[in-house]
Amino acid sequence: MEIALLGNPNTGKTSMFNNLTGSYDYVGNWSGVTVEKKVGVFKSNESKLIDLPGIYSLSPLSEDEGVVTKFLLHDPFDRILNIVDASQLERNLQLTIQLLEFGKPIVIGLNMMDVAKNRGILVNVEKLGEMLGVPVTPVVARSGKGCRELEEQVTTHFDGSFSSNLVDYGKEIDEAILALEALLQNHSAHSTRWLTIQLLEGNEYVKDYLTTFIAESNLDSLIQQTTEKALANSNAKTIAQFIYKQRQAAIAAILKESTKRDENKGIPLTEKIDAIVTNRWLGIPIFLLLMYFMFMLTFDWLGTPLSDALDGLITGPVTDGLTNLLNAAGASEFIHSLVIDGIVAGVGGVLVFVPQIFILFLFISILEDSGYMARVAFVMDRLMEKVGLNGKAFIPMIIGFGCNVPGVMAARTIETPRERLLTILLTPLMSCSARLPVYALFVGAFFTINKAFIVLSLYVLGIVVALILASVFSKTILKGETSMFVIELPPYRVPQVKALWRSTWDKSKGFVRKAGTIIFAGSVMIWILSYAGPNGMNVAMDDSFLAMIGGIFAPLLAPIGFGNWQAGAALLTGFLAKEAIISTMNIIYFAPTEAGLQELLSQYFTPLAAYSFMVFILLYIPCLATVATIYKETRSKKWTAISIVYALALAYVLSLIIYQGGKLLGLM
Template sequence: MSSFALVGNPNTGKTSLFNTLTTSYEYVGNWAGVTVEKKIGDLKEGGGQLVDLPGIYSLHPLSKDERVATQYLIEETPSALINIVDASQLERNLALSIQLLEYGRPIILGLNMMDVAKSRGIHVDIQKLQEQLGVPVIPLIARTGKGSSEILSTLKDFGAVDSPVLTLDYGAAEEAITDIEKMLTSIPNLPNHRWVALQLLAQNPVILQALSSQIDMAEVDAISNRCEAKLLQAGYISSLPEWIRSVRAGFIEKLCHTVLDRSTQKPHNLTERLDAILTHRYLGIPIFLVFMFLLFKVTFDWIGNPLSDLLDGFISGPVSDGINNALDAVGASSFTHALIVDGIVAGVGGVLVFIPQIFVLFFIISFVEDSGYMARVSLLMDSLMEAVGLNGKAFIPFIIGFGCNVPAVMSARSIEQPKDRLLTTLLIPLMSCSARLPVYALFAGVFFQSHQALVVLSMYVLGIAMALLLCKLFSSYLLKNEANVFIVELPPYRLPQGRSLMRGTWEKGKGFLRKAGTLILGGSVLIWFLSYTGPGGFGVEMDDSFLAKIGGLLATLLAPLGFGTWQAGASLLTGFLAKEIVVSTMNIIYHVPNMEGLQGQIALSFTPLQAYSFMAFVLLYTPCLATVGVIRKETSSWRWTVFSIGYALILAYLISLIIYQGGRLLGFS
């Protein structure tokens, strides 16, 4: 089967094109770092497989996701490469294209974002570009699908066609290239030898590691040193890798002079005008905080809550009545009746009523991601992040963590420095993911109804504040960071398409529904069973159940935090599986018919101060089971995984203790 690879700079539209060309759908965002590992899909019309590689700026990797792309090119032999470049940033994007053309595989150059280039007054002569590079050049607007059919038709027979290899004249380095090529002749299954020689001279770490045991690296170093000496004699005093880059840059400059017409380019476009306000040194962060407040206002007060009330009425009314009638009609036993109604319906239904808030939140987040604003947020936070030991790029995984901590941990791969990557991974669980949202909605709706959006926003801000504080502590004493340079891609602002928004919202929200049908369902059954049984057998009183006994073990420890009851202890314990199960457990424990009934029980069991302390504890305590699993996978260390659980528990306890005991001293109840 033919295999094709999508390669390009971050945020050039590779994943959008991947979704159009294949039968699968991957997450798309108008910011760098969305793809953090290679993704494989089947091309439409049975055209073979398509691999979407992480966005890279060159074949010299700095981060783990960039290493994935370079590793693929050295180990695999794709039938052809589809190099996606941004037509509005052609000169910068061609730096990678030149390296791919030297690689020697057949290439299609996908000239994406033609609409953006046109709006900026930039015109690309496609025919001249095609003649200069010797490869097909296809204009694209990937987000609308324009040009994708031409890509598919070109790929049908393109894999079998030999593509001319771009050969630049590297002057004084040519002798060194030839010498290393001779050393490579005895090594099987290598791509283009000249390309490999150039990568060795450029000190590409992936290529050096792959060939370290197959060639004499001391001889390679000797050849490189002789070449640098010649460059020095010729008056070029930079290193050999810099010389190679400069030759490529000169070729690109001449090429762009030939194929680009900037005579009508606009001096200030919409993106620049918006950036003057949204990324303003003093106004940028306040604007972001106002936006977050409005996000929660819409999510809870204006749209989410009314829809949740309707859904709650539907589940507690027609759905519950229908299930009860059906069970009565088939003569179900009291055990079966209690299991389905009190366990499954109460547990799962108690979480499902928050679907509207979660989907509204994801819709707005998808809009902001696709508009290009998220990348600006990371830029705004760079100075603050740098002050605590990281850079603005680490803030992107933090923002992703607002949706789910699992992909957020995975997205930390795009961070170049290993220590920064580990530090970010350890702190991501402090970001308030959507799984905590049902807990906030429940408690804020009962005790802080008139200030619900503000209270929920305070949870998100608290999570960020704790992450920054611990970042400073860890980077100063535990993981001393290396000096780093912050580079972030600022994509153009654009109005997201309705189809893209709906698919993005669905892709984020379906994970919640999947958990409702699996983990939350299983957890609800287990919780109900523990509440239904006890040392005295089946059908015991709730206070005499195994669940009460287990929760009671934690009650004494939790008492100083304001919620020292077995009900709170049991809910927090089961919340380790998934934070949504905290609400499922309470629904089963308090045995209420609908959300209004649960809110009434919560109002009797907590005070506003206790409720806020409880929400803070849910925010900060142990990561969920899935997040623990991905931390273990990404760090390859049980030591760091256990550390992430331990510090979160200690932090949650201390912050809740300060909130509750401090609130009491100040006269709050």
């Protein structure tokens, strides 16, 4: 049996998927978490659960919403599990009614009953189920309460018969349903009522589907005639608005019978907090203070001591143990150098930053799960609108702080193609976790007193540059109107320890996995290039192939402060993965220990050049995985090439301004 999991954004749908299947998918207390369908298997039986993107309506505006309509039209499944937010029933039931009209057996999981109660909303579950004509089970998706009962309800046999005619749309639409049924001549197994209403609402996917059976001119004629008749005696301006109002009237009648409001409830705590954190003057400063606190944790209070301890383990017992093992095995000088100077120096040099990465992801997970990140998007909307975007575009950018790849993919949630493309182009400017080891290395070497402030300045710089470019692109190569931004602000929640651990580990293990694959392979390749040269093997580093390759770029990098072949070689490997810059430097400078490398860096960089280098790392070409994702999402070689070229040019120009301007001001 295959069951489709559907619901509005931020109703706890993905949490429910995790509870029912025992798997783990990314969960955030904000909309846009699921951008494509995921499939899991129920823990107690072999039934499959298909998690689809959260949507407000089946009439798609964004690309991820189109995934749902295409699934309903073309993919086989048996039942629907609709997750509904008990505190937002009026809005949620808009989608529920459309799903009922689709005609498949449906079970409703009524989530967030606790939130509804805190808001003074009392839901009579039995009455709601009676009014809708389908089973309704109260659940708490975050804790798993009621999930077993819901699983039994949706996977076992139940009477799937129900009325899909909860809404009286009027005789004009009833006539249109009969007319479409005659035109279809039984060519489609889908509910004619659902197809007709979706067609009239402007669902392009449904229209494309119907044109395989019916001439488009006939469909257009049906839409026009029905619209004229339905709007003749209505104050609605469009047929979609007319249908929406009819649904709202039916929903109001259902809620009148099944819900009550406790008038004694005061202002919810969520609204009191929002009065401060979403304030037009305080919102952005509060966000920056939280970011600064995060970097203090990462680089000063917790992260650096833990990284130093791990570094001591790798450079001490691990390196000594491997050395003894290689000596006992009679390994050649080549193998010994490859393992110790190549693999341990390269991979180990990256792994020492795992504690700092873990702390960063833990803090971000807390902000997401608490519901604060949705407020950040809301606060940024005022600023984003001025540069040709809206607050929804800031959500992929925030995701990009973890990794640019899912950030670029999250742009699917944006409605208009222009804003979606603009977001894809700008998201790689966000400072991802892969850049963090580079920052940690350089701030530890040159900015020991102001580590958190320096790193915060880089994150803010990425955001500011993205906003400026959004304004420039919106007025030049990507002109168009800005869409309206509508976001639901979820209630604040205390993050659950288990959910935080799974979320943090899921993000962090990608960093560790990359160290064991891409960084491992890259370290071997870099070491071989540093070990060999035109004159043979085991040559001096300055006479190696790596020095020759890095030397090509050195003259170009001199004006921005780091005109040496070592920097050129490190930047080149950074295209594969930004963490590879650290492994390359460890191999080049023969310094497996972080402290040793930081001491050596002062011979090649000044503090001003170090900051210029970090800015260049922040902005220059996205990593290979991000470039591949940009191409996948845009389906355009032109825009993929533009994303590479403009980022490289931007990084060079900004680093040039910082370095040369700093020299003029007497900074070094």
